[in-house]
Amino acid sequence: MRIAFFILVIFFLTGCSLEDRSEAESIVPETEVKEVKNGELDLNVSIFPEKQTIKFIITLMNNTNEMKKIEFPTSQKYEIVIKNKKSEEVYRYSKGKMFTQAIETALIKSGESMEWEEIWEYSTLSPGVYTAEITILAPETVKLKKEESFQISEEESEPK
Template sequence: MFKKWKPILITGLLVTLTACGQEAEAPGDESQENQEGAEEMNGWQLEVQAVQENEDLKVELQLTNNTDDTQTLEFSSSQAYELVMTDDADEEVYRFSEGMMFTMAIMEEEIEKGDSRTYEESIPLTHIEEGNYTLQAEIAGKTEDNSELPKTTIDVEITK
């Protein structure tokens, strides 16, 4: 009896093992590789990563305090960051703050030495054509001593 089932079991096992080694991609799931960049200035580091997921560009900003002390950032509104995407002709195709309303209140955020803050945004790509773009990211706050925070610019490729 086992002799009849042995080839079927072995074939099933091989098919299962082969399938486990392959990553399936869901229909319509067109993720691309991360596009990233980093800039350091005055003891602060700003890292930006962007990845296209279908009709959205997922952007992550990470601000790290590499100074020797705990620092307090001051924001003049509830806007923590700005993102601006431009095309090859340097025409603006997206600005995070456009059409947004932010609470007009002074806000402070304390970041200890070595700690980071992460901000995430999803840029809709429905009205942005396929092509190469530049994405500039900056933190909207300022430091206690008014030293400049880094801005980071990365190149992104949008595919449809």
């Protein structure tokens, strides 16, 4: 009885592994994916200061005619650094956080984009002008960095 069951299982597994895969492969045509080079992706940053929070919308746009591949060495895709008018760092996104140490690959189709949204809740930030430096953490061949200034008003700096 056990031998018959074992033979039946082996027969079933052999049948599954021999199925014709050519039909499935022909349905999805092979798309050429190219590594990203400098200047092929556009980085856009929108900053929305509100009462004791700042919302960052980070967009990475592929304006080429080809699908692009970008690799991240960790689960951290970007860094946000905020500096005051004296160029003193008042915030760093990665400070106090841990990220997975694994290579992650993203594919961006032609004309499409990747978008991340980050909200920073601050408690002590004086009114004034600040600079946000956003860097996409991709390989050395891809330099994606943007600086944007924004204003914190008296009302936005007050506790909720």
